[in-house]
Each structure stands twice: as C-alpha cells, then as structure tokens.
Amino acid sequence: MRTVAMEQRKKIHPHKFTLWVAIASILMMFAGLTSAYIVKRNQANWLSFELPIAFWYSTAAMIASSITMWQAQRKFKNREIPAYRSLITVTFILGLLFVALQVVGFTILAKNGLPMNKNVAVSFLYVIVGLHGAHVVGGIVALMVTFAKAFSKSVRNYNSVPVDVMATYWHFVDFLWIYLLIFLLAIR
Amino acid sequence: MSTSAALHHEDLHSAHDAHHEHHHHETFISKYVFSQDHKMISKQFLITGIIWAIIGGLFSVLFRLQLGYPEATFPWLEDLLGHWAKGGKLNPEFYYALVTMHGTILVFFVLTAGLSGTFANFLIPLQIGARDMASPMLNMLSYWFFFLASIIMFSSLFVQTGPASGGWTIYPPLSALGDASSGSKIGMDLWLVSMAMFIVSSLLGGLNYISTILNLRTKGMSMTRMPLTVWALFFTAILGVLSFPVLLSGAILLLFDRNLGTSFFLSDIVIGGKILPNEGGSAILFQHLFWFLGHPEVYIILLPAMGMSSEILSVNSRKPIFGYMAMVGSMFAIAILAFLVWAHHMFVTGLNPFLGAFFVLLTLLIAVPSAIKVFNWLTTLWRGNIRFTPAMLFAIGFVSMFISGGLTGIFLGNSALDIHLHDTYFVIAHFHIVMGVASFFGMFAGVYHWFPKMYGRFLNNTMAYIHFWISIVGAYLIFWPMHYEGLAGMPRRYYDFSMWESFKQFGGLNEFISFVSMIVFAAQLLFVFNFFYSIFKGRKVTSTNPWGANTLEWTTPIRPGHGNWPGEIPEVHRGAYDYGKDGREFISQIEPVGENESHH
Ligand code: HEM
Ligand SMILES: [Cu+2]
Numbered sequence: 014m015r016t017v018a019m020e021q022r023k024k025i026h027p028h029k030f031t032l033w034v035a036i037a038s039i040l041m042m043f044a045g046l047t048s049a050y051i052v053k054r055n056q057a058n059w060l061s062f063e064l065p066i067a068f069w070y071s072t073a074a075m076i077a078s079s080i081t082m083w084q085a086q087r088k089f090k091n092r093e094i095p096a097y098r099s100l101i102t103v104t105f106i107l108g109l110l111f112v113a114l115q116v117v118g119f120t121i122l123a124k125n126g127l128p129m130n131k132n133v134a135v136s137f138l139y140v141i142v143g144l145h146g147a148h149v150v151g152g153i154v155a156l157m158v159t160f161a162k163a164f165s166k167s168v169r170n171y172n173s174v175p176v177d178v179m180a181t182y183w184h185f186v187d188f189l190w191i192y193l194l195i196f197l198l199a200i201r
Numbered sequence: 202m203s204t205s206a207a208l209h210h211e212d213l214h215s216a217h218d219a220h221h222e223h224h225h226h227e228t229f230i231s232k233y234v235f236s237q238d239h240k241m242i243s244k245q246f247l248i249t250g251i252i253w254a255i256i257g258g259l260f261s262v263l264f265r266l267q268l269g270y271p272e273a274t275f276p277w278l279e280d281l282l283g284h285w286a287k288g289g290k291l292n293p294e295f296y297y298a299l300v301t302m303h304g305t306i307l308v309f310f311v312l313t314a315g316l317s318g319t320f321a322n323f324l325i326p327l328q329i330g331a332r333d334m335a336s337p338m339l340n341m342l343s344y345w346f347f348f349l350a351s352i353i354m355f356s357s358l359f360v361q362t363g364p365a366s367g368g369w370t371i372y373p374p375l376s377a378l379g380d381a382s383s384g385s386k387i388g389m390d391l392w393l394v395s396m397a398m399f400i401v402s403s404l405l406g407g408l409n410y411i412s413t414i415l416n417l418r419t420k421g422m423s424m425t426r427m428p429l430t431v432w433a434l435f436f437t438a439i440l441g442v443l444s445f446p447v448l449l450s451g452a453i454l455l456l457f458d459r460n461l462g463t464s465f466f467l468s469d470i471v472i473g474g475k476i477l478p479n480e481g482g483s484a485i486l487f488q489h490l491f492w493f494l495g496h497p498e499v500y501i502i503l504l505p506a507m508g509m510s511s512e513i514l515s516v517n518s519r520k521p522i523f524g525y526m527a528m529v530g531s532m533f534a535i536a537i538l539a540f541l542v543w544a545h546h547m548f549v550t551g552l553n554p555f556l557g558a559f560f561v562l563l564t565l566l567i568a569v570p571s572a573i574k575v576f577n578w579l580t581t582l583w584r585g586n587i588r589f590t591p592a593m594l595f596a597i598g599f600v601s602m603f604i605s606g607g608l609t610g611i612f613l614g615n616s617a618l619d620i621h622l623h624d625t626y627f628v629i630a631h632f633h634i635v636m637g638v639a640s641f642f643g644m645f646a647g648v649y650h651w652f653p654k655m656y657g658r659f660l661n662n663t664m665a666y667i668h669f670w671i672s673i674v675g676a677y678l679i680f681w682p683m684h685y686e687g688l689a690g691m692p693r694r695y696y697d698f699s700m701w702e703s704f705k706q707f708g709g710l711n712e713f714i715s716f717v718s719m720i721v722f723a724a725q726l727l728f729v730f731n732f733f734y735s736i737f738k739g740r741k742v743t744s745t746n747p748w749g750a751n752t753l754e755w756t757t758p759i760r761p762g763h764g765n766w767p768g769e770i771p772e773v774h775r776g777a778y779d780y781g782k783d784g785r786e787f788i789s790q791i792e793p794v795g796e797n798e799s800h801h
Contacts, residue, residue, distance in 0.1 A: 027335035027416040034408045034442060042446035045493065049450070049465075049486055058468075058481030129463060133481045136463035140454060 032178050036185050039148065043141070043189065047196055050137045054200060060132035061201045064194075065121040068142075071114035072194060075149075078107035079187040086180045090173060098163050104183070105160055108153045115146050138197065145193055149186050155179055235345075237337035238763040242344050243322035244655060247648070249351060250315020251729060256355075257306035260299045262722050267291045269715025271699045271708075285363070293696045297366035298384050300694060302358070304369030305392070309399055310354070312502040312640050314347050317403070317441070320505055320647055321410045321434045323655065327754035328428050330419025330771065332764045335412040339405045346402035350395045357391035365392035368694065370491055373466035373484050377458045380472050390459065393452050400445045400452075407445075410438040419753070421773035425529075426790065428752050428777040429522060432529050433508020436536040437501050444497035444540070451490030458482070485550050492543035499636050500539045504532060506643020507574065507603075510596040512777075513646050514578055516750045517593035518585025519786060521778035523577045531570035538567050548616040549623050557616045564614035571607050575600065586781070590748070591665035592650035598673045599642040605677075606635025609684065624694070627687025630680045638676045645672075645728070652732075653747050657760040658739030664731040668724050675721035679714050686710065749787045752777050756791055 053059065085100035119139065122128075129139045159179050236242060266275065267290075274289035285295035322340065326333055334340045357364040366384025367375035375381045376389055414435050418427070427435075454465040458479075466487045467479035515522040522528060544552055544560040552560075578600045587593065609631040613619050622628060645668075652660050691704050698704040698711065746755040753773070757765050771791040779788040783799055 025416070027412045030416055031335055031339070031408050031412040034411050035404075038404055038408070038442045038446050041443050042450045045447035045450035045490055046454075049454070049490060052486060052489070053465075053481075053483065056481075056483060129457075129461060133464055136457065136465060139463075140457060144450075144453070 026174050026177075028174055028178055029181065032181055036182075039185075039189075042144070043193070046137070046141050046144070047193075050141070051200060053133055053137070058133065060134045062127060062134065064138075064197060065118040065125075067114045067118035067121060068194065071111045071118065072190065074107050074111045074114060075187050075190050078104050078111065079184050081107065082180050082183045086173075086176055089176050094163075101156065101160055101163050105153065105156045108149060108156060108183075112146055112149055112153070115142060118142075134201075141193060141197070145186070145190055148189070152179075152183055152186050155182065235341060237333070237341050239322045239326050239333050239337065239340060240655070240761070240763075240765075242340055243319050245344050246315060246318030246322060246347070247655075249348065250311050250319060251732065253306050253310040253315065253351065254725070255729065257303050257311060258722050258725060260303040260306070262719055263291065264296055264299045264303070265715040265718045267296055267696065268698070269712040271697045294366060294383050295363060296696045297368075297382070297694070298363045298388070301366050301368055301384065302354075302364050305354070305365070305396075307637065308369055308498065308502065309396070310347075310351065312637075312644070313403060313441075313498070314399070316502065316505050316640060316644050317410075317434065317437055318344070318347065318406060319644075320430070320509065320651075321406065321438065323651065324430050324754065325410055325413055325434060326417070327654070327757065327761075327765060328431050328752050329414060329417065329422050330753050330766075330773065331413060331417035332766075332770070334409045335416060336409055340409050343402050343405035343409065346398050346405065350398035350402060353391055353395035353398065357388050357395070360387050360391070362386040362388060364388040370488075370495065371455070372491075373455065373458065373487050374470055377455060377466050378470070378472060378477075379459065390456075393456050393459075396452055397449060400449045403441050403445055407438040407442040410434060411442065414438075419770045419773055422753075422790075425526070426773055426776045428508075429511040429525070429528055429532075430505075430508040432532060433504045433511075436532050437504040440497040440501050440504070440536055440539060444494040444501075447490055448494035451487055451494075454490070455487065485547070488547050488550060489543070492546045493540075495546065496543040497539040499632070500535060502636055502640045503603075503643075504535070506599055506640040506646075507532070509647040509650070510599040510643050511578065511581075512752070513592050513596040513650050514581050514600075515778055515780060516650075516748055517588045517590055517596070518582055519588070519749075519780050520581055520585045521780055521782075523580040523583075524573070525776065525778060527573055528577055531573040534570040535567065538563060538570070542567065545614055545616075545619070548619045554616070561614060561616050565611065567614075568607070568611055571603075575604055575607075590649065591660070591662060591669060592646045594666075594669045595642045595646035595649060598669065599639050599646060601673070602634050602639035602642060602676070606631055606633075606639060610635060621690070622687060624692055625687035626683040626691045626693055629693050630683035630687060633680050633683075634676070638672075638680070642672075645669075648732070650748065651754075652735070652739075653742045654754055654757075656736050656739070657742050658735050659742060659747075660735045660739060661731050664727055668728045668731070671724035672721060675717050675724065678717045679721065682710050682714060746789075751779060751787055751789050753790055756789065 081100050081104045085097050085104060088094075088097040088100060119142075122135070122138075127135050129136055156179065159175065162175070232238075233241065236245070263278075266278075275286075276289045278286040278289050278291065282291075282295070285292050285298075291299070322334070325331070354364075362383040364384060365371065365376070365388045366382055367389065371389070371392065375385055377385075379386045379389075414427075414431060418424075454463075457463040458465050458467055464479035464482035466484050467477065467482040468484075470477045470479060511522055511528060542560060542564045544556070545564045548557055548560075582597070609627065613622055613628065613631055649660055649665060652658070686704075686707050689703070689707075691698065691707060699708060742759050745757070745759055748755070753771065756771055758767060773790045774793045775788065775790055777790055780786065782788060
C-alpha cells in the first residue's frame with residue numbers, strides 16, 4: 014500500500030496539468046498541418062470542394078457526447094453512480110458514432126470522385142480529419158478503461174481525478190473538431 | 202476539486218514513504234527493466250545512449266576512412282560490411298546511409314534522448330525535492346518507446362536495401378520516392394516509423410518534466426531558487442513538446458506520400474524516364490515543417506548542456522553563478538527565438554529575399570542572449586577558486602566550443618554569406634563544434650559530476666584527464682580545418698573529393714582529419730571503459746556531498762532508494778549558489794538563512 018509522502022500543495026493536480034501540456038502539444042501538430050494547408054492553398058493546383066454532409070451529423074454526435082460527458086462528471090461528483098454509468102455508456106456510444114460518421118463522410122467523398130490522392134486539398138482533408146479521428150479513438154479507448162472501472166466493484170473509491178482528466182480530454186477533442194470544421198469550411 | 206485530489210492519492214504512484222519501502226516486492230524485472238524509479242530510468246537512457254553513441258561514432262570513422270583515403274582499400278571492411286564494401290571500399294550508396302544514420306543517431310538518439318532522458322530524469326526530482334516524476338508510469342513508457350524506436354532503427358541497418366540514406370533531414374523527393382535510391386525503400390519507412398516512436402517518447406518525457414517542475418517542488422523551492430540545470434531542462438522540455446509534433450505532422454504527410462499515393466511534397470517528377478502522376482506538391486513545404494522542429498531541436502540538444510555546465514562551473518569555481526536571473530532570462534530568450542529562425546536553413550531554397558531579411562535579423566538576435574551567457578560563464582570563472590575536476594574541464598571545454606561555434610553561426614546567419622557557405626564543410630564545422638562537440642562536452646561534464654550520485658562510486662580520474670585532453674585537442678584539429686575547406690567551396694555529403702581538380706588540394710588535410718578522428722574515437726572508448734569499469738570497481742563514495750555542492754541531490758543518502766529521501770523531503774531556504782558567502786565555502790540550500798547573514 015502507498016501512503017502520501019508527496020506534498021501536494023499546488024492547486025492543480027499534476028495529472029491534470031500534464032494533460033494540459035499534452036493538449037498544447039497536440040495543438041501544435043494541428044497548427045503544423047493547418048499552416049501547411051494554408052501555404053499549399055495559396056499555390057497552384059488547389060481544388061475547392063464541398064464537405065460531405067455526414068460531417069454535420071458527426072458534429073452533432075460530438076457535441077452531444079460532450080454534454081453527456083459533462084453530465085457524467087457531475088453525477089460522479091454527486092456520487093450518483095448508476096446515472097454516471099449510463100451517461101458514460103452513452104458518451105462511449107456517441108464517440109463510436111462520431112468515428113463511424115467520419116468514415117461514412119470519406120466514403121461519400123470517394124464515391125463523388127474525390128479519393129484521397131485526387132488533389133492535395135483532398136489529401137489534406139483526409140490527413141487532418143483522420144488524425145483528429147485518431148485522437149477521438151484514443152479518447153474512446155480511455156473511455157473504455159473508465160467504463161470498465163465504472164462497472165467494477167471498486168468504484169467505491171471516489172477519486173475524481175481520472176474522470177476529470179477523461180472529461181477534459183473529451184471536451185478538447187470536441188472543441189478541436191469544431192475548430193477544424195470551421196477552418197475547413199472557411200478556408201477552401 | 203483540489204480537495205478531492207488531495208484526499209485520494211492512490212494514483213500518485215510516486216507517493217512512497219520510506220517506511221513502506223521494504224514492503225514493496227521488487228523483482229529483478231520491476232527494479233531494472235520495467236522500473237518506474239526516475240533514477241533507474243535515467244540510467245536506462247544513459248546506457249542506451251552510450252550504446253548508440255558507439256554505433257554512431259563508429260559510422261563516422263567508417264565514412265571518414267573513405268574521405269581520408271579515397272584510393273585505399275581495406276579488406277577487413279568487406280569482412281565487416283559484406284556487399285556494402287565490395288573489394289574493401291565503401292559502396293557510395295552505403296556511404297550515404299552511414300552519413301544519414303550517423304546524423305540521425307547522434308542528433309536524436311544520443312544528444313536528445315540520451316542527454317535529456319538521462320539528466321532530466323535524474324536531476325529534476327532530485328534537485329527540486331520530489332520523490333519521483335509527476336507520472337512515473339508515463340516516464341517508464343517514455344523509455345520503452347525510445348527502446349522500441351531504437352530497435353526499429355537498428356533493424357533498418359540490416360535490411361537488404363540498406364537503411365535510410367537521404368540525410369538526417371530526410372528531404373523529399375529523395376525520401377518520398379522508393380525508386381529514388383536504395384536507401385529510399387524500406388529503410389526510409391523504418392526510419393519514419395522509428396522516429397514516430399521516438400517523438401512519442403520525447404513527448405511523454407517532456408510532459409512529465411514540465412509538470413514535475415511546475416507541480417512537485419518541495420517547500421521553499423520557488424522557481425527562482427531552482428538550479429540552472431532545472432531551468433535548462435524545463436526550457437528544453439517546452440521546446441520539445443511544442444516542436445516535435447510539427448515534425449510528426451511532416452513525417453505523417455511523408456508516409457502518406459510514400460505509401461498512399463498523395464502528393465504533399467511531390468510534383469512534376471520524372472524518375473528513370475518515367476513520368477510520375479504526382480502533381481501540386483511542394484518539396485519546400487517539407488523543409489518548413491522539418492526546420493520548424495529542426496532549429497528548436499538544436500537547442501533541445503544544447504540547453505541541457507548549458508544548464509549542467511553552468512552548475513558545474515559554479516560549484517567548481519566555489520563562486521555563485523554570475524547573473525542568475527540573466528542566465529534564466531537569456532535561456533528564455535533563446536527558447537523564444539528558437540521558434541522564429543527556422544528559415545535560416547532555407548536561404549537558398551528560393552525563399553523570398555524580403556522574408557529572408559527578417560530571418561537574418563531574428564537569427565542574428567540569438568547572438569545577444571548567447572553572448573550574455575558566455576559573459577556570465579567567464580565572469581563566474583574569473584578569480585574563482587577553481588578545482589580542475591574532470592567535470593570542470595569538460596564544462597570549460599563546453600564554453601570554449603560554444604564560443605568558437607557560435608561565432609561561425611553569425612557568418613551563416615547572414616543570407617548573403619550563406620549563399621556561398623550553404624551545404625559546404627563550413628556548415629559541418631559550425632554545427633559540429635557548437636552543437637555536437639559542445640553538447641557532448643556538457644554531457645560528459647554531467648556524467649563525471651553526477652556519476653557518484655548515480656552509482657555511489659567515482660570514475661577514474663587518470664582516464665578522465667586523458668579522455669578530456671584528447672577530446673578537446675582532437676575536436677579542434679578535426680573541425681577547425683573544415684572551415685577553410687568550406688570557405689573554398691568544398692561541399693558536404695560528397696563521396697569522393699579526389700575527382701575534383703579544385704578539391705584535390707585538400708587530400709592531405711582530409712587524411713589528417715580522418716586520422717585524428719580515429720584517435721578521438723579511441724579516446725571515447727576509453728571513457729566507455731572507465732564508465733562500465735567504475736560502476737563495479739570505481740572508488741567508493743564515502744560522504745554524501747563529495748563536491749561540496751549546495752543543491753538538494755547531495756542531501757540524499759549516498760545511494761538513495763526509490764523515493765530519494767528516507768525521511769521528510771527537506772525544506773529549501775535559499776538559492777542554489779551561495780558559494781563563498783560570508784567566508785564559508787558553500788551553504789546548502791536546506792540551511793535556514795542566519796540572522797546576520799549578508800545579502801548580496
Ligand atoms: C549565434 C548563434 C547561431 C547562428 C546565428 C546560427 C546560424 C546558422 C545558420 C544560418 C545555419 C544554416 C547554414 C546552412 O545550412 O547554410 C546553421 C546551421 C546549423 N546550426 Fe547554427 N547558428 C547558431 C547557433 C547554433 C547552435 C547553438 C546550434 C546547436 C546547438 C546550431 C546548430 C546548427 C546545425 C545543426 C546546423 C546545420 C543543420 C544541417 O544542415 O544539417 N547552431 N546555423
Ligand atoms: Cu538553425
């Protein structure tokens with residue numbers, strides 16, 4: 014067993030802080046990609062096209078999942094464990110739905126004659142949206158762990174840090190998606 | 202939220218109490234292999250780094266053999282390398298592979314992972330007064346991702362078509378088209394996958410270093426009382442966390458171009474008489490993504506060496522570091538500027554000269570904080586009570602190298618001069634002196650200084666002095682003449698200069714350089730021997746504070762266990778540099794400030 018020897022005097026838990034630094038790092042990767050996108054767009058050979066409709070549905074799923082995540086976190090804090098469990102489950106399903114809809118979106122694009130190597134503009138869409146999707150998948154994996162924990166017997170331990178970390182990450186991928194969507198709509 | 206965090210510490214794996222130490226079941230695996238103790242992880246990074254350094258160094262000896270003796274044949278080379286050295290002469294393709302691997306290994310695996318991984322892990326918790334990292338688990342993963350990256354890179358040495366050979370900067374189209382060269386085939390894919398693992402490793406490490414420094418300092422350890430080593434490692438981690446993801450994005454785009462038929466970096470290419478369908482890509486775009494990491498990377502390599510040298514210079518001059526706040530401020534300035542100068546590597550890419558002018562200005566601005574640091578190091582030494590320990594010699598050597606190499610940076614930073622000097626041996630001389638040798642010296646200084654803390658024994662001094670003198674004299678003999686070769690236009694990355702009338706004159710010089718490099722390599726082997734010999738047979742450390750230093754790591758037992766301090770973590774009452782104050786040689790950071798103590 015472990016006892017506390019590490020003085021924790023700072024306001025923010027180190028794991029939460031670590032997550033914020035990680036978020037900054039992930040943002041830098043997308044900053045790299047989006048600035049490359051802008052540079053390329055100003056050169057020859059750029060194709061302008063409509064985003065597939067599926068992306069709008071996926072956006073709705075993503076926003077809904079953020080709301081359920083937020084509620085789940087609240088229920089956890091209020092020790093309403095059954096409600097917490099069902100909200101986590103809904104969040105998890107919405108996350109899967111989001112990823113599925115992104116895949117549908119790419120299938121529609123390819124059907125409409127815009128496969129990945131059609132033009133640099135399309136390639137960028139695949140890479141940017143795909144990498145965002147990979148981050149959502151990472152979140153889903155983390156949700157599965159939270160999920161397993163929520164249904165295990167030892168949920169009596171009311172440590173909210175992992176739940177908070179999970180929720181923050183989930184909201185982050187949500188905001189990131191909305192930002193990317195606006196970016197991709199505005200700069201074509 | 203913070204109360205719930207304070208109530209539940211189960212997840213703080215580092216929360217060890219000395220009394221519970223014995224209750225841990227420590228198997229061989231959990232102690233030496235999948236260890237979560239920052240000190241063990243540090244040693245894992247160091248030893249992996251040493252192995253890579255031997256491999257990377259050996260590669261340079263091999264290609265220097267070709268440059269120094271272009272006409273000779275060495276039958277043993279064929280025994281060693283097989284079809285890569287038919288008839289005892291390096292195959293040109295393999296020459297490029299060796300150069301590429303040398304650069305990749307030394308820049309990333311040795312001077313990034315080996316250097317930051319070792320000393321950030323070892324020193325941050327010990328010097329700020331923490332029991333371990335913020336997340337020992339991520340820390341362990343950081344090492345194992347590095348290990349995985351190492352295995353993949355190493356295995357790329359053995360594939361049929363050879364490892365990547367397009368230079369450590371992997372510019373497309375060479376790196377993007379499998380048909381461009383034999384090293385562009387599977388070797389390049391392995392390079393990219395390995396580097397992706399490597400980037401994950403440095404990100405996990407960097408995240409941890411930053412949150413540990415900001416969150417786990419002991420009582421009284423305000424930011425401005427931190428040793429300069431910790432500051433340097435802090436800025437290093439920030440640079441890494443913000444710039445490596447950009448390289449990752451470039452690497453991902455490159456993987457798409459290679460394997461999925463996209464054209465991010467490719468356009469209008471004819472290869473082997475065949476016209477490729479790729480259209481609309483830009484190879485220059487890759488250079489922007491690469492150098493946006495690439496330039497911060499050189500400071501990721503340099504800053505830890507700066508921090509450790511600052512610390513060691515002060516301890517062994519028995520004087521406070523001169524201008525502590527100026528040292529922190531100049532590192533901060535360097536870290537900011539590091540993000541704003543990447544295009545100085547691209548002056549000859551057709552960059553808009555107007556834009557180039559801004560990059561010239563920003564690049565030359567780096568000279569200001571650099572000069573402040575040099576001034577402060579020299580004034581720290583000035584009238585010091587200097588003890589020439591091996592660590593001290595290497596720290597002084599670091600300053601010397603930084604001055605010599607920094608000055609040539611000013612030449613290169615002027616775009617008008619760079620048009621002539623770009624891609625010549627002048628650049629090779631510049632960055633080997635300022636980055637390669639300087640950081641190696643900083644790393645050696647660190648190893649000599651902290652080895653007693655790591656292993657409870659001293660390194661052998663005689664071997665250390667031989668190592669130092671051969672290294673510093675040798676490094677100048679190797680790299681100084683390269684400036685002249687570069688000024689005369691001798692290009693880098695050529696296989697055989699004897700084919701050119703204008704470079705024939707350098708035949709003798711090249712032979713000399715190659716000869717010296719073998720001697721210097723041998724001296725490094727002496728260090729490696731000293732290192733492993735002393736782990737088991739070195740003179741034992743008998744006091745907790747053998748160098749008479751102020752920082753917290755010397756308040757732990759001679760061989761600290763997991764958790765670092767057996768009892769409470771000590772409280773800090775002063776900065777790290779009270780040397781020679783009020784007639785006392787040194788005053789540890791844990792000593793309360795006396796009533797009549799002077800302020801300086
Ligand atoms: C006053 C400071 C410095 C200035 C003005 C400066 C300027 C430059 C410039 C303009 C180049 C490009 C040359 C070319 O390719 O034509 C260059 C190359 C390079 N510099 Fe520096 N530099 C400075 C300090 C440093 C430091 C401190 C490091 C490392 C710790 C460093 C590492 C490198 C490396 C690795 C390259 C070559 C990379 C390659 O092409 O393979 N420089 N420097
Ligand atoms: Cu640079």
